[in-house]
Amino acid sequence: MARQQISPQDHARVTAAIGAAEKRTDGEIYCVLAHASDGYFFPAALVAVLGILLAGLVLGFALEAWWLSIRLTHFAAAQLLAAAAALLLLWAMPSLRIRLVPHRLRFEAAHANASRQFLAHNIHLTRSRTGVLIFVSLAERYAEVVADSGIDERVGQSVWDDAVQGLTQSAADGRIADGFVKAIETVGAVLAEHFPVSPGDTDELENRLIEI
Numbered sequence: 001m002a003r004q005q006i007s008p009q010d011h012a013r014v015t016a017a018i019g020a021a022e023k024r025t026d027g028e029i030y031c032v033l034a035h036a037s038d039g040y041f042f043p044a045a046l047v048a049v050l051g052i053l054l055a056g057l058v059l060g061f062a063l064e065a066w067w068l069s070i071r072l073t074h075f076a077a078a079q080l081l082a083a084a085a086a087l088l089l090l091w092a093m094p095s096l097r098i099r100l101v102p103h104r105l106r107f108e109a110a111h112a113n114a115s116r117q118f119l120a121h122n123i124h125l126t127r128s129r130t131g132v133l134i135f136v137s138l139a140e141r142y143a144e145v146v147a148d149s150g151i152d153e154r155v156g157q158s159v160w161d162d163a164v165q166g167l168t169q170s171a172a173d174g175r176i177a178d179g180f181v182k183a184i185e186t187v188g189a190v191l192a193e194h195f196p197v198s199p200g201d202t203d204e205l206e207n208r209l210i211e212i
Contacts, residue, residue, distance in 0.1 A: 006033065010177035011209050017181045018207040021188025026195045027130040027151065028205045029187055030123050031180055034212050036098070036139035037113035041090060043105060044097035048086040052079060098139055110142035117212075118146045126150075126204050130195050134183050136167055136176065143167035143179075145187060154194045163187055180209060 018029050056079045063070060090097055098106065114135040118124060123131035129150030136143045145160035163183040170179025 006177060006209070006211060013177055014180045014184070014209040015207050017184040017188075021184050021191070022203065022207065023197065024192035025130075025188060025197055026128060026201050027132060027188075027191035028123070028126050028203075029132050029134065029184055029191075029207075030121055030205050031134045031184070031209045032114075032117045032121070032136075032212065033176065033180075033209055034110070034113055034117075034135070034137040034139075037106075037137040037142070038109040039094065040097040040101050040106075040109075041094075044090050044100040045087055047100040048090060049083050052082045052086060056082075106140040107142055110137040110140040111144065113137060114144045114146055117210075121205070121210070123205065124148055128195070130191070131205065132187055132191065134163070134167070134180065134187060136171055136179070138171055138176070141168055141172055143171065143183075145183070151191070151194070155190060159190055160187070 014031055018031065021029055056075070060075070090100075114133065114137075117135060118131075118133045121133075123133050123146075125131075126148065129148045131148045132151060133144075133146040135146060143164045145157075145163055147155060147157075147160070163186040166186075167179045167183050170176055170182070
């Protein structure tokens with residue numbers, strides 16, 4: 001996937017949306033945009049090498065069926081060269097790697113990254129445990145809303161489905177800033193319903209979009 005550019009104006013829009021949403025709630029909203037959640041070299045290399053070995057096995061049976069022969073050392077050398085060429089191609093073209101990785105593995109990598117970001121940015125350390133992470137990983141076309149324990153006690157994950165669906169669609173359409181703004185509005189409305197702003201509420205997390 002081509003790297004989407006997020007302009008300073010887009011960052012400003014997201015920051016303003018977070019600020020507006022948090023004026024109505026004690027909750028804290030944090031946004032992270034990952035351009036990819038893994039380099040995928042090793043899983044892609046494993047798939048490529050297994051494919052070459054399987055193709056070599058099929059070719060070996062075909063040669064035997066056609067009454068053709070090839071020296072074993074030449075056959076092994078050809079497989080080694082094919083594997084080396086595939087690894088070199090994967091090293092030189094990172095964008096090719098993810099195409100060889102199963103969708104489940106991509107989503108697992110993106111989900112693990114979302115969990116890491118939730119902890120790395122101390123979203124779990126707000127006073128009332130009302131932090132929410134809005135996370136997108138572009139390469140995997142993956143989005144997730146991660147809510148802290150104080151929110152999970154009142155709001156089920158299914159409530160965030162609309163926000164997640166809108167984020168993934170916006171990412172696919174190249175309108176990632178629009179997706180974040182809409183998701184922030186959705187999350188903010190839910191937080192305002194369950195955790196309305198109280199006197200003396202302070203901003204505990206940065207109101208901005210982090211790119212990694």
